[in-house]
Amino acid sequence: MKLTRLVPVIVIGIGLLPPMTAVQAETYNLTVDQVTIDTGDFTRTGIGYNGTSPGPVLRFKEGEDVTINVTNNLSSSTSIHWHGLILPFEQDGVPGISYTGIEPGETFTYRFPIVQSGTYWFHSHSGFQEPDGAYGAIVIEPKGREPFRFDREYVVQLTDAHPHSGSRVMRNLKMMPDYYNRQQRTFMDFLSDVDSKGLEPTLSDRADWGDMRMMPTDIEDLQGVTPLINGMGPTANWTGLFEPGERIRLRFINSSAMTYFDIRIPGLQMTIVQSDGNNVQPVKVDEFRIAVAETYDVIVQPKEAKAFTLFAESMSRSAFARGTLAPAEGMTAEVPMLREPPLLTMADMGMAHEGMDHGAMAMDNGAMNHGTMGQSGMPMGEHVMQDGKMMSGMDHNSMGQGMSSTNAHVMPDGSSMEGMDHSAHGGMAVDTADPFYAPGSGLTPTAYNDGKFLSYADLKAQKPLYPDREATREIELRLTGNMERYIWSINGVKYADADPIVLQYGERVRFKFVNETMMAHPMHLHGMWSILDNGNGKFDPVKHVISVAPGTTVYTETEVDAPGQWAFHCHLSYHADSGMFRKVVVEGGPNQQAAASGNDILAGGVQ
Amino acid sequence: MIKRTLIAAAFTLAGVTAASAEPLIWGVDVEKFEYRLGEQNGNAYAWDFDALVGTDEMKFVWRSEAEYATDERSFEVLDNQARVQIPVSTFFDGVVGVLASTPKGPDRFYGVLGLHGLAKQWFEVDMDLYVSNKPFARAEIDYEGLITNRVTLTPSWEVTLPLKDDPVIGLGAGGIKSEIGLRLSYDLVDRLLSPYVGVHYESTYGDTARYRSEDGKSRDATYLVTGLKMLF
Numbered sequence: 119m120k121l122t123r124l125v126p127v128i129v130i131g132i133g134l135l136p137p138m139t140a141v142q143a144e145t146y147n148l149t150v151d152q153v154t155i156d157t158g159d160f161t162r163t164g165i166g167y168n169g170t171s172p173g174p175v176l177r178f179k180e181g182e183d184v185t186i187n188v189t190n191n192l193s194s195s196t197s198i199h200w201h202g203l204i205l206p207f208e209q210d211g212v213p214g215i216s217y218t219g220i221e222p223g224e225t226f227t228y229r230f231p232i233v234q235s236g237t238y239w240f241h242s243h244s245g246f247q248e249p250d251g252a253y254g255a256i257v258i259e260p261k262g263r264e265p266f267r268f269d270r271e272y273v274v275q276l277t278d279a280h281p282h283s284g285s286r287v288m289r290n291l292k293m294m295p296d297y298y299n300r301q302q303r304t305f306m307d308f309l310s311d312v313d314s315k316g317l318e319p320t321l322s323d324r325a326d327w328g329d330m331r332m333m334p335t336d337i338e339d340l341q342g343v344t345p346l347i348n349g350m351g352p353t354a355n356w357t358g359l360f361e362p363g364e365r366i367r368l369r370f371i372n373s374s375a376m377t378y379f380d381i382r383i384p385g386l387q388m389t390i391v392q393s394d395g396n397n398v399q400p401v402k403v404d405e406f407r408i409a410v411a412e413t414y415d416v417i418v419q420p421k422e423a424k425a426f427t428l429f430a431e432s433m434s435r436s437a438f439a440r441g442t443l444a445p446a447e448g449m450t451a452e453v454p455m456l457r458e459p460p461l462l463t464m465a466d467m468g469m470a471h472e473g474m475d476h477g478a479m480a481m482d483n484g485a486m487n488h489g490t491m492g493q494s495g496m497p498m499g500e501h502v503m504q505d506g507k508m509m510s511g512m513d514h515n516s517m518g519q520g521m522s523s524t525n526a527h528v529m530p531d532g533s534s535m536e537g538m539d540h541s542a543h544g545g546m547a548v549d550t551a552d553p554f555y556a557p558g559s560g561l562t563p564t565a566y567n568d569g570k571f572l573s574y575a576d577l578k579a580q581k582p583l584y585p586d587r588e589a590t591r592e593i594e595l596r597l598t599g600n601m602e603r604y605i606w607s608i609n610g611v612k613y614a615d616a617d618p619i620v621l622q623y624g625e626r627v628r629f630k631f632v633n634e635t636m637m638a639h640p641m642h643l644h645g646m647w648s649i650l651d652n653g654n655g656k657f658d659p660v661k662h663v664i665s666v667a668p669g670t671t672v673y674t675e676t677e678v679d680a681p682g683q684w685a686f687h688c689h690l691s692y693h694a695d696s697g698m699f700r701k702v703v704v705e706g707g708p709n710q711q712a713a714a715s716g717n718d719i720l721a722g723g724v725q
Numbered sequence: 726m727i728k729r730t731l732i733a734a735a736f737t738l739a740g741v742t743a744a745s746a747e748p749l750i751w752g753v754d755v756e757k758f759e760y761r762l763g764e765q766n767g768n769a770y771a772w773d774f775d776a777l778v779g780t781d782e783m784k785f786v787w788r789s790e791a792e793y794a795t796d797e798r799s800f801e802v803l804d805n806q807a808r809v810q811i812p813v814s815t816f817f818d819g820v821v822g823v824l825a826s827t828p829k830g831p832d833r834f835y836g837v838l839g840l841h842g843l844a845k846q847w848f849e850v851d852m853d854l855y856v857s858n859k860p861f862a863r864a865e866i867d868y869e870g871l872i873t874n875r876v877t878l879t880p881s882w883e884v885t886l887p888l889k890d891d892p893v894i895g896l897g898a899g900g901i902k903s904e905i906g907l908r909l910s911y912d913l914v915d916r917l918l919s920p921y922v923g924v925h926y927e928s929t930y931g932d933t934a935r936y937r938s939e940d941g942k943s944r945d946a947t948y949l950v951t952g953l954k955m956l957f
Contacts, residue, residue: 245748285748290916293752294956297916304871305878328846331816342915602816602843605781612781695748696781 142182148173149189150196150220150242155251157344158351160281164251165192165242172349172373173240173254175273180235180261186228188220195219195244198228199644199685200256201411202238202395202662205230207682210644212243215685215701219244235260236395237369237413239275246284249375249691253277257369258395265580266391266400268367268417272358276370276408276430276439278343278377279351287340287375288692295604298342301335301434301459326464331602334461334560336636337434339692340376345430345439355450356441362423366443367391368416372408375691378433378638378665380407382566383426383443384454388416390572394661397580404569407433409640409665411689418443425449433561433638435459454566465558466636466668554652556669561638575652577659583647584677586656589628593619597666597688597698599635605696606635606688612697619686619700621678623707629674633666639693640665643702645684648674663689681707751778752957756867757908759952761925765943767796771925771950777810784810784818791828799829806837817842824855831893833857859891872909877919881906887933895940897932910954919954 153166167173178184190196197219199211209230213219220226235258242252255273280287290297303324311320327334347356360366368388372379382388382405390401392415400417408414408430420426425444432438435456442450552573555562565571599606606612621627629648631641640663641648647660651673658675666672687699757773770793777786785807792802808822820839826832839853844866851865865883872878883904887896896902908923928945929937937944 288748289750289752290956292750293754294916297956300874302871302874304873306873325846331843331845331847600815603781603812 142179143185144178144182145185145187146176147187147189148198149191150198150252151191153251155279155349156351157279157346158353159344162279162281162283164279165196165247166251167254170349171251171253172275172277173252175255175257176240178232178256178258180232180258183229183231187225188228189225190220190222193222195221196242196247196252197244198240199243200228200230200238200240201642202236202413203230203256204233204645204647204680207645207680207684210684212644212685215683232258234258234395236392236397237273237371237415238395239371239373239411239413241373243685246288246375246691246695248373249278249280249284249287251277251279253373255369255371265397266367266389266417267365269364270360271367271369273348273369273371274356274358274428274441275348276372276374276377276379277346277349278340278374278432278437279346280340280343280375284375284691288695291339291604291692292696295339295601296333296336298340299333299335299338300341301337301436302333303335303461330467332467332636334463335434335459336462336601337460337561338377338432338436339637339690341434341436343374343377343432343437345374345377345379345432345437347428347430347439347441350441352438352440352453356428357447357449358428358441358443359447360420360443360445362421362445363419365417365419368418368428370408370414370416372410372412374410376410377437378407378409378640379430379439380405380433380563381428381430383418383428384451384566385426386418386420386443388418390576391415391417393577393659394663396583396660398659399578399580399657401572401576402570403565403572403576404567405563405565406572407563409638409663409689411640411642411663412661412665425451427451427453429454431456433460457566460560462636462668463558463560465556466560468556468634468669554665554670554672555667559667559669561667574650574659574665577650577652577661578654578657579659582656582658583660584649586658587626589675590625592628592630594630594632595641596632596634597639597641599637599693599698601636604692606693606698608698608700613687613699613701614697616700618683618703621676621702621704623678623681623704625678627676627678629676631664631666631672631674633668633670633672636668637690637693638665638667639698640689641687642689643676643684643686645680645682645702645704646676646678648676650674678704680704749778750780750784752776753955755953755955757906757950757952758955759921759950761792761948761950763946763948765946767794769794769801769948771802771952774955779810782811786810786820786822797829801828802826803828808837808839810841813840814842816844820853826894833859833891833894835860859887859889859896861885861887861896875912877910877912879906879908879910879921879923881908890932892932892936895933895936897934897936900929900931900933900935902927902929902933906950908950908952908954916956921950921952921954923950924948925950 148167151166151169153164153171155162155164155171164171188198197211197213207216209228210216238256240254240256241248255275344351350356387402390403394413423445425442428441430439440453552562554574563571596609598610642663648664649658649660650664651658664674681704684702686702687694753776755774757771759771761769761771773790775786775788777784779785788806788808790804791800794801804824804826806822806824808820810818810820813819818841820841822837824835824837835855835857837853837855841851844850849867853863855861863885867881870878885902887898887900890898905926908921910919910921912919925948934944
């Protein structure tokens with residue numbers, strides 16, 4: 119570890135200014151270095167900050183002006199993007215959009231005011247440096263009091279370290295899209311399916327998938343990872359200490375290149391208090407899913423003097439991160455087994471409607487109505503699937519849950535459900551189904567203890583950040599791709615061939631994300647907030663990453679309040695790089711020089 | 726390296742910024758690299774690989790196929806193709822290129838027109854027309870059957886159909902040459918190295934078979950094969 123590791127220099131306003139109005143201006147120094155990453159399973163060279171990966175936790179204060187000197191010690195160009203921070207676009211750190219990047223040997227000085235609080239992170243936006251280890255955490259202390267209490271806090275930063283360099287992973291995926299998928303269905307699975315479901319349904323299921331040339335196991339493009347917590351593998355066992363009875367704030371950050379995690383701490387209920395840095399009305403959950411690049415702040419209160427395992431399973435159950443909360447170093451608790459890998463269903467292929475119609479028809483024939491359906495706990499069995507064909511391979515359990523969510527706000531075609539009055543559907547209320555998954559989706563999560571699994575629908579802003587108003591217009595973004603060629607795109611056009619999305623300063627844009635692929639995409643708009651329309655009106659949560667599950671349509675709204683040009687992309691590294699990426703240009707707005715208060719806050723330049 | 730620089734330069738000219746510069750796609754896919762143990766026509770070494778470089782929009786492929794007879798110490802087959810692949814549909818690329826066929830005996834050169842891609846139910850398909858004054862057509866179908874996630878059984882079938890007589894190189898119009906393979910491989914290191922064992926059965930029909938017989942060879946031959954599949 120280098121001595122330069124984070125030396126904050128506090129420059130207090132001089133003279134007679136009372137402390138209340140003193141603008142803090144702190145300077146931080148980061149070096150971008152080649153480092154060695156040891157996951158316990160393998161050791162590789164990678165990229166880090168101030169000699170380590172992850173880099174140091176940057177602790178800012180809301181209201182301060184920060185100066186960050188970033189020195190590039192690599193032999194290639196680099197950049198740092200401050201993920202989730204609201205700042206002038208020249209400071210956003212995306213080569214080719216915000217600036218030209220930081221060349222080898224150069225020091226670039228970022229200067230921007232900190233106008234928010236919460237948990238965020240930073241990472242390189244150049245090539246595959248982020249998957250190669252170039253990431254770190256940002257914690258911003260708020261000016262005012264927070265609406266929740268805690269006695270101590272830990273950053274829990276997850277990543278999915280892989281023995282291959284990012285560029286090699288990309289190349290392998292282009293050569294063979296299923297290169298890393300070691301959960302494919304095999305002849306052995308075929309035999310066991312024939313055994314449990316019969317020959318004909320099994321053959322028909324395989325034929326349906328083969329007809330599309332798609333795989334129900336296509337959930338994680340990159341397997342073979344060792345998930346890390348704060349740079350430590352499952353055997354190194356990152357440990358957070360506590361005194362029994364204390365309230366611990368865990369700042370979860372998913373800095374993975376490609377991996378969604380399902381997180382739980384067996385024996386402890388978790389209270390979600392922040393999502394993507396913004397306070398939400400507390401939700402008690404047993405487990406939650408964190409999409410790539412999201413953050414969740416969670417409060418737990420272990421009362422007993424014993425160890426608790428912090429367990430983060432990858433969405434397709436190919437790997438896990440593990441840490442421990444304990445009263446003393448060295449204590450451990452039982453580490454759970456990985457659960458069965460899920461399988462995608464035809465619903466995830468965007469065929470839910472076809473399938474659902476058949477299902478619904480069968481139900482009507484069976485003299486059931488949707489109202490009783492929702493309340494009856496869904497005794498749906500094979501008998502409902504009269505057409506059998508498309509549904510034969512479906513997971514009937516999750517199917518059942520899906521069926522009960524016919525009032526879901528998020529429907530695969532998105533058309534008719536917009537603006538529905540959710541309260542009017544109390545009679546067929548959703549209990550366990552998550553409306554942010556296609557009805558019948560194989561990805562719909564369930565809690566390990568059959569308890570509460572967080573849904574996007576549960577997120578309500580603590581205090582609305584913006585007044586609620588009608589969007590001025592809607593922009594449809596179809597998330598598209600060609601898995602066989604490993605090309606990912608928006609509206610069928612990849613970044614290299616696309617025109618920028620042009621927004622007008624001052625408008626409120628409604629984005630309609632239609633996921634036409636079979637993968638979940640964590641969509642990240644730089645520079646401006648994404649207000650997730652989850653039916654909570656003015657309490658719709660404010661986020662910087664919106665995960666759009668396969669076969670679903672999700673709406674977000676953005677107050678276009680940041681002039682300049684910004685990146686907008688899927689945060690799965692290899693999807694962004696193969697084309698699911700756009701430049702957003704915000705036209706108009708206050709003169710940027712004026713906005714910089716006449717000083718050089720915006721200027722940040724190479725020294 | 727020069728090619729890489731040129732392509733990078735092309736990207737820059739096209740106005741593609743650092744945020745979107747798509748990395749060059751390149752790799753070598755060695756489907757067969759094997760030793761064939763046969764009764765009828767003796768033993769042989771054989772290979773079949775594609776080396777490719779390019780982008781999503783266009784790939785340059787060097788395809789090489791060879792059979793080297795150990796008894797005769799000569800190439801029974803030595804085909805090298807320069808192919809350009811351009812996507813024509815979601816799952817298929819169109820192919821144009823040239824083939825230089827230079828085994829023992831006279832050389833032959835052809836233009837190539839074809840299709841390469843993935844058909845429904847996961848069949849990998851190549852269909853090529855080799856154009857000269859003595860043209861022929863060839864189709865190849867492979868299927869990777871997963872026994873487990875590391876053990877793969879790959880049946881393959883390659884059919885060559887001469888459209889005109891070319892007796893000097895042993896092809897008779899309409900006389901099909903068929904090669905059926907069944908290879909059981911194990912992914913030893915990622916998908917980089919997958920050793921395999923298998924059987925390979927070649928048969929000829931019509932005039933092609935007759936020319937073979939006249940050459941003192943068996944019309945058909947069965948081989949036990951052992952080799953390495955590689956992808957890097």
